[in-house]
Amino acid sequence: MKKIMLVVLLVALGYLIAFWFPLPENLSSKLSELSANSVNTIEAQVTGNETSEQQSEDKVLTEALSKNTAPTNEVIEGDSQQTTYIGISDLMFSSKNLPEKATLSLDSFPSKQAAEQFIADRNIEETVFYFDFMRPTGSQWVLVTLGEFSTQNAAQEREKALEIRYDINLSVVRLPPPQSE
Numbered sequence: 001m002k003k004i005m006l007v008v009l010l011v012a013l014g015y016l017i018a019f020w021f022p023l024p025e026n027l028s029s030k031l032s033e034l035s036a037n038s039v040n041t042i043e044a045q046v047t048g049n050e051t052s053e054q055q056s057e058d059k060v061l062t063e064a065l066s067k068n069t070a071p072t073n074e075v076i077e078g079d080s081q082q083t084t085y086i087g088i089s090d091l092m093f094s095s096k097n098l099p100e101k102a103t104l105s106l107d108s109f110p111s112k113q114a115a116e117q118f119i120a121d122r123n124i125e126e127t128v129f130y131f132d133f134m135r136p137t138g139s140q141w142v143l144v145t146l147g148e149f150s151t152q153n154a155a156q157e158r159e160k161a162l163e164i165r166y167d168i169n170l171s172v173v174r175l176p177p178p179q180s181e
């Protein structure tokens with residue numbers, strides 16, 4: 001009886017969360033398009049009647065998915081200017097063991113002024129990089145990183161010392177490409 005009540009409680013909690021925090025409209029439309037395309041593909045494979053239209057849709061879908069998984073910068077159009085935002089994928093190291101520069105991610109802040117205030121309060125004397133950052137929720141923040149290292153190992157060695165010195169939490173991430181001003 002307890003297990004059934006727990007399952008009912010978890011399902012109700014899931015629906016409550018989905019109600020209060022729905023998926024962004026652009027993400028939900030992409031998911032519905034993706035599911036519709038995959039249903040058409042499965043039906044074609046089962047019946048063996050794959051048309052050239054379905055083949056071209058599959059190619060477009062495959063290209064779109066490969067573009068979404070590769071680290072790219074998103075361009076958000078503003079009223080008068082364009083701002084390039086980095087995402088989480090831009091901070092991840094590739095699995096191909098390519099030589100990539102590393103940096104230490106400090107935190108993301110709602111504005112550059114808040115980040116500068118945090119750094120001034122801690123008297124951080126390291127090289128500081130500011131990046132316009134797009135969180136997974138779609139909100140736009142400023143990501144602050146410290147230092148530039150030639151390898152992940154060098155960044156990990158420095159990470160421990162800086163965490164103790166400034167009483168902060170850091171994580172080693174790939175150094176994103178510089179943003180144009």
